[in-house]
Amino acid sequence: MYEVAVVGGGIVGSSVAYHLARDGVDAVLVDREDDGRATAAGAGILSPATSSRTADDAWFEFAVEAVDYYPELVDALEAEQDGDPGYARPGLLSVAATDAEVEDFEAGLDRIERRQAELGRPDPDAFAEIPVEEARERFPPLADSVRRAAHYENAGRVDGRLLTRALRQAGENHGLAIEHTDARRIRLDEDSVAGLDTADGRLDAERVVVAGGAWSSAFGDQLGVEIPVEPHRGQIAHLDAGDRETADWPIVSPFRGHYVVPWGDERVVAGATRESDSGFAPRRTAGGVREVLEECLRVAPELANAALDEIRVGLRPVSADRLPVLGAVPDVEGAYLATGHGATGLQLGPYSGKLVAQAAVGDEPATDVSAFGIDRF
Numbered sequence: 001m002y003e004v005a006v007v008g009g010g011i012v013g014s015s016v017a018y019h020l021a022r023d024g025v026d027a028v029l030v031d032r033e034d035d036g037r038a039t040a041a042g043a044g045i046l047s048p049a050t051s052s053r054t055a056d057d058a059w060f061e062f063a064v065e066a067v068d069y070y071p072e073l074v075d076a077l078e079a080e081q082d083g084d085p086g087y088a089r090p091g092l093l094s095v096a097a098t099d100a101e102v103e104d105f106e107a108g109l110d111r112i113e114r115r116q117a118e119l120g121r122p123d124p125d126a127f128a129e130i131p132v133e134e135a136r137e138r139f140p141p142l143a144d145s146v147r148r149a150a151h152y153e154n155a156g157r158v159d160g161r162l163l164t165r166a167l168r169q170a171g172e173n174h175g176l177a178i179e180h181t182d183a184r185r186i187r188l189d190e191d192s193v194a195g196l197d198t199a200d201g202r203l204d205a206e207r208v209v210v211a212g213g214a215w216s217s218a219f220g221d222q223l224g225v226e227i228p229v230e231p232h233r234g235q236i237a238h239l240d241a242g243d244r245e246t247a248d249w250p251i252v253s254p255f256r257g258h259y260v261v262p263w264g265d266e267r268v269v270a271g272a273t274r275e276s277d278s279g280f281a282p283r284r285t286a287g288g289v290r291e292v293l294e295e296c297l298r299v300a301p302e303l304a305n306a307a308l309d310e311i312r313v314g315l316r317p318v319s320a321d322r323l324p325v326l327g328a329v330p331d332v333e334g335a336y337l338a339t340g341h342g343a344t345g346l347q348l349g350p351y352s353g354k355l356v357a358q359a360a361v362g363d364e365p366a367t368d369v370s371a372f373g374i375d376r377f
Contacts, residue, residue, distance in 0.1 A: 002028045004360050005196055005205035007183040007219070010039035011160055011345055012338050013211030014167040015353020016360070021176035022076075025361055028177040028205070029168070030198060036282025038213055039160040041236055041314025043261045043269050044346040045251055046070060046156035047092050049122035050112065058371040059323055063344065064121055065367055066351035070156060073350055077163075080170040086162030090262065091250040092155030093135050096148040097299045104255040105148045127152045139249050139262075141302035155251055157261055160346050167350075179203070186210075186222045186335065193334030207334035207360050211353070214280070214317040216325075216339040223329050225374055229340045231315035233278030235288035236271030237296065239306035258295035260303075268303060270296030274343070282313045318342040326356055326372040336360050337374055 006017045009031025020027040048063035070087060077085045096105035109129065116124055128151060135149035136142045142149075168178065182199040186208050195204040210219050214231035247264035261269040273288045289311055297304055319325050319340030329335035338356040341348050355365040 002026050002177070002203070002205040004028075004207045004209060005030055005183075005203060006209045006211055007196070008211035008213055008216070009033065009164070009168075009178075010037050010211070010213050011164050011167075011349040012213070012341065012353050013209070014164045014171070015350045016209050016211055016338055016357045017176050018167040018171035018174075019354045019357035020360065021171040021174035022080075023357070023361070025357075026175070028179055028203065029171070030179045030181060030183045030196065030203070032182040032199075033180060034215065036280070036313055036315040038234070038314035038316045038345050039164055039349075041234060041312040042160045042343075042346045043236060043259060043271050044086075044158040044160055045092070045253075045259060045261060046158060046347055047152060047251070048347065049115070049127070050092060050094060050152050050155065050253070052108070052111070062324075062367065062372075063348060066348045067156065069351045069354070070158070077166045077170050080173055081166055083166045083169055084162050085166040086159030087156065088264070089154060089156040090248060091138075091151060091153045093139055093250045093252045094150045094152070095135065095142070095146050095252060095254050095299060097143060097146050097254045099147055101255045102147055105150075108255070109150065122152055122154065126154045139252055139300070140244075141300035142252070143299050143301050146299070151250070157251060157263075158346055159263070163346075163350070186219055188222070188332070191332055193332065207336065209336045209338055209356055209360055211338040211356075213339060213345075214315040216317060216337065223332050223335050225329055226377065227325065227337065227339070227374065228320035228377055229317045229325065231278055231280055232318045232342070233275040233282065233288075234272040234314050234316055234343065235275075235284060235292060236269060236312050236314070237289065237292045237308060238310040238312065239268045239270060239296075239303060240309045241266050241268050241303065241306050252299055254295070254299050256295060258292065260296055260300055267309070268306065272343075276318070278315065280315060282315055284311045284313055316342050316345065320377060324348060324352055324372045325374055326352055326369045327359055327374070330375050
């Protein structure tokens with residue numbers, strides 16, 4: 001008998017399980033390790049302050065708090081296990097790559113100025129327009145066509161695979177159990193959770209947290225609710241930049257929804273597609289690969305000679321209103337949800353996991369998550 005069983009071992013489920021175990025809860029993480037899990041394919045950009053979301057969006061304030069939590073979490077993980085959590089703050093360049101994008105660039109600056117006036121984010125001392133020549137010094141492959149650039153020094157990045165591994169290892173050091181099996185059904189005793197039926201047999205638990213990413217909706221009928229979360233495929237390219245020192249290069253964000261994310265191992269990530277009609281098909285496509293490479297080379301043409309190491313594909317769990325789905329399931333005692341983060345799972349997921357872990361043991365979450373409840377649908 002466990003106190004809490006967590007279904008789904010991506011970044012969100014691993015965070016829920018880690019925070020439970022850290023607080024002394026007898027918890028088990030049940031993970032069937034699906035191909036196409038979004039955590040393994042995400043670029044991990046942490047910069048809500050420069051997001052195109054509006055300041056009155058419930059997502060925005062939550063995202064700022066989620067990213068503010070990262071340093072505290074990373075410090076804890078570095079003390080509690082010996083793996084690299086995969087976190088860094090290299091800064092971010094927003095660029096207008098052509099004359100046609102200058103209008104959008106200026107609109108972005110106006111949005112950020114309003115946000116600074118209303119919310120104080122981003123910090124005025126951390127964000128500024130810079131000369132294109134300075135932008136190229138920071139990111140040497142930048143295209144000659146770039147017309148405008150702005151730099152945000154507080155933007156971060158995280159490697160989802162490394163962070164998930166660190167959360168699990170730290171969780172296990174706190175007593176977390178991990179079962180690599182398929183959670184087929186949530187067992188109920190009248191209107192209360194009694195555990196799970198898995199591919200390896202019965203697992204008893206007083207409470208269950210569904211953090212199954214794009215697969216979470218499969219549990220809706222069992223819980224008497226519709227969980228309106230569906231998969232959106234994202235394809236992302238990993239490039240080997242050769243002997244170039246990429247560790248200190250900033251993230252580059254042009255105005256077509258794509259990005260270039262350098263890492264410290266001479267690796268540069270280019271992404272990502274946003275495919276809403278993908279279904280549960282985590283496969284590479286010719287069109288998707290062409291899209292991400294064309295957008296990357298449009299802003300960083302010097303990377304044309306980089307080796308194409310890998311194409312990763314993830315199925316993002318996108319909710320009907322593109323906001324997370326967090327908290328208790330009405331009318332089923334002991335059932336909780338932590339899903340629906342879409343393309344921002346690495347940005348929001350660790351903090352979401354902390355809050356849902358608090359709710360699952362009867363504590364008041366540190367941040368009000370009522371705006372993200374399943375009863376809004």
